Amino acid sequence: DTAVSQTPKYLVTQMGNDKSIKCEQNLGHDTMYWYKQDSKKFLKIMFSYNNKELIINETVPNRFSPKSPDKAHLNLHINSLELGDSAVYFCASRKGTDTQYFGPGTRLTVL
């Protein structure tokens, strides 16, 4: 299937832990994004990479570090997790000036 995929779908962890979320797209897109959706369904961009280069970095705590090993992957590593990090994290990708296509989301719960 051609798609944007994320792993894991659910992630439950304790405060203070470090965790990673992975994203892969096989659509041949050159730009990838991470968005955060809070409990009120508000979606906000966090990061964007174009051809492995960081092009958007919103005001996100530096505990969050994106990593793009190649054009098809954009991973999100989070250090020292806090309660407020609980949210659904979406990866998206885009080719050129086309629209963005979203992955299924990763629901992160910090206890």
Next chain:
Amino acid sequence: GESVGLHLPTLSVQEGDNSIINCAYSNSASDYFIWYKQESGKGPQFIIDIRSNMDKRQGQRVTVLLNKTVKHLSLQIAATQPGDSAVYFCAESRGYGNKLVFGAGTILRVKS
């Protein structure tokens, strides 16, 4: 359901009726607008888009209208079906990297 506790605007329509979901955007420099549908437990799904040089675009059962004068966007869904029940988001695109800025979302409930 998942919408319990959410304080988003809600539109309830009867199956078969037309639905109109409205959105106000903030940046007059935005030049690309998209409507997304998000079903429970899923990611936002692209419905239709429009560029700022147009004021109307039609898809299958959906129409997007853009009024740049008042910075308003609407999504019209014809003959609404139960499968259309979801949260609908408008998004505007601005700046390098085509960063999407999302609106707050509207819950659409279709009654059979």
